[in-house]
Amino acid sequence: MIKKIKASRSEKIIFIFIIILALFSFGSFILIKDKCLFVKNYDPQKISFNNPKNIAILNVDCGNVIIELYPDISPKAVERFKRLVKSEAYNDIAFHRVIKDTLVQAGDLEFGKKGNLNYGKIGTGKSGLGTINSEIDAPFSFNKGSVGLVRTQKYNTEDSQFFIILRDEPLYETEYTPIGKVIYGLEALEKIKYLDKSQYVLRPDFINSLKMLIN
């Protein structure tokens, strides 16, 4: 005959503690693994826009980033950007330069394509359309979420690369050509992969797609 043994009070406490610890560990594992867990994914079809022709949808792993373009401020730069978006040139292009909480940069069409990354040259690639002139004279506040075209140390060298800033950068005004601002979904960009010791990212995240709301 098996004698039933009652668990003591302290044994019950230890048992409950182990259960809670297991739940906590399991929960943490899920949270750590899913970097997009608390990132809201915006559906552009459910949002009404004042000027839908100037809305671009950047899709990344954590959701949609909705960008309003400003052709009145930088007509040539926005025209170039739209042209590349409409030709789907930005799809599968790396976020090759990322500075935590500061900016993400992408758009190297030559050396930043998924499956054909060139780490030695990434950031120097061209679109094949030539460079365009900087459009930096109009007043523009480079607040968090602003989108601008990348250039070299010289002006008038903008091409296909663009950056999105994750904090206010007042010194960028009159330095870089602005093309628009993120109006929804900036949180998704804060989850883009970065490295602590380098601005250039090894095995970077990619743009899934970048398209205009209305083609």
Next chain:
Amino acid sequence: MNLIRLIILSLFVFTQTQADTIYNLIKIPNLEIYDIKTPNKLRYLYAKQPFTLGVDNNISCYNSEKKILDQKYKVIQKNLNRYNQNFLKKINLKYIVLCEDLSISKINTAGIPDNIMKTLILDIKFNEDYFERVIHHEVFHIINDNFKDIFSKKIWSSFNNEEFEYAKCSTCTDKLGLDTYTNTKGFFSEYSQSTASEDMAEVFSHLMIGVNLKNLDPILEKKIDFIKSNLLKIDNNFIL
């Protein structure tokens, strides 16, 4: 107490990140924004910590006490506000770096202009007596670097007496005095006699601070005309 620590820590984090942005733009480390909301859009930065740059780090400058910085900034801004935004754009000047004890290869200097990076580094403690004039002197070097063809050294040198020769460089001579001559003889100061570009900068800076133009010698009159007419070629609204 913890709140104060948190505030200090957050300030430190903020300043570090701004320094990174500034470094990316003008390649000078350890700088912070002093004032960027200026009427002519000049951006004033200051050394938060000492910095070195250049070949073999031969350029160095040190941070200043805030009190001195605040005092000198008023003087610097008052003088640089005389250049409008349009003119500054033409001469490629956008950033003013404020620091003290500026030296290049261990030789103290009032300023280091870099028209490529659109930057002028100013030693805010350089020569208290002629501080305002020195500011304009350094601005002229930026102008000169952008318009070398206009400010021809050959034409300039031809204004001097035939027997006069400038030194090979501004640091290759001991003619460093900045006192304004009462009897000019073709030059405003001893330093004017070092090189053609320093001579031009001295003429320009004397004009900017409003030197008495009566009783000047014919050589200096030619030099003044040369500077004035060439400045109008750059910007026909420029007022001396």
